[in-house]
Amino acid sequence: KTWAPPKCKFFLWLASLNRCWTADRLARRGLDHPEYCPLCDQDEETVQHLLVACVFSRQVWFSVLSQMGLQPLAPDNNAVVFQDWWREAVLRVPKERRGGFNSLVALVAWWLWKHRNACVFDNVPPSVTKIIEDIKGEARLWCLAGAPGLKVIWP
Numbered sequence: 001k002t003w004a005p006p007k008c009k010f011f012l013w014l015a016s017l018n019r020c021w022t023a024d025r026l027a028r029r030g031l032d033h034p035e036y037c038p039l040c041d042q043d044e045e046t047v048q049h050l051l052v053a054c055v056f057s058r059q060v061w062f063s064v065l066s067q068m069g070l071q072p073l074a075p076d077n078n079a080v081v082f083q084d085w086w087r088e089a090v091l092r093v094p095k096e097r098r099g100g101f102n103s104l105v106a107l108v109a110w111w112l113w114k115h116r117n118a119c120v121f122d123n124v125p126p127s128v129t130k131i132i133e134d135i136k137g138e139a140r141l142w143c144l145a146g147a148p149g150l151k152v153i154w155p
Helices: 006-016 023-028 047-053 055-066 082-091 095-122 128-145 148-153
Strands: none
Touching (some): 006 047, 006 082, 047 055, 047 082, 047 095, 055 095, 055 128, 095 128, 095 148, 128 148
16 A cells, blocks of 8 residues: 555565565575675675665665654664564554655665665665665655655655
């Protein structure tokens, strides 16, 4: 029930099934893969790590959610499964803002994936500032495209 483009919803579905092509999946198939997460260079890369456990990702979540006064909902050191964090966080959001929060979660998760891919395939260095700018620009477009809940919470 989240407003997001179909490609983002499809990505979230793949992520929920742990079917994204991250280093852990590549390693299981004996394919070349980076030893560590391309965003934090600290831990093995899994889609769950990428979305909530990575220090880079947690910084992005905190920065984005802070702009809406929702920083207490940002994933902390105990968050290891994206879906569990999302399920718990949305329950702490007032009902009238849940649609917007869900769209925002889809947006940020999508951009974390896109930024990760830019780091892996285009040798772009990880940048919290750059991804925040990208998220802001995309949020404006989503609002113009009709994301009703996102319009409510986006500054």
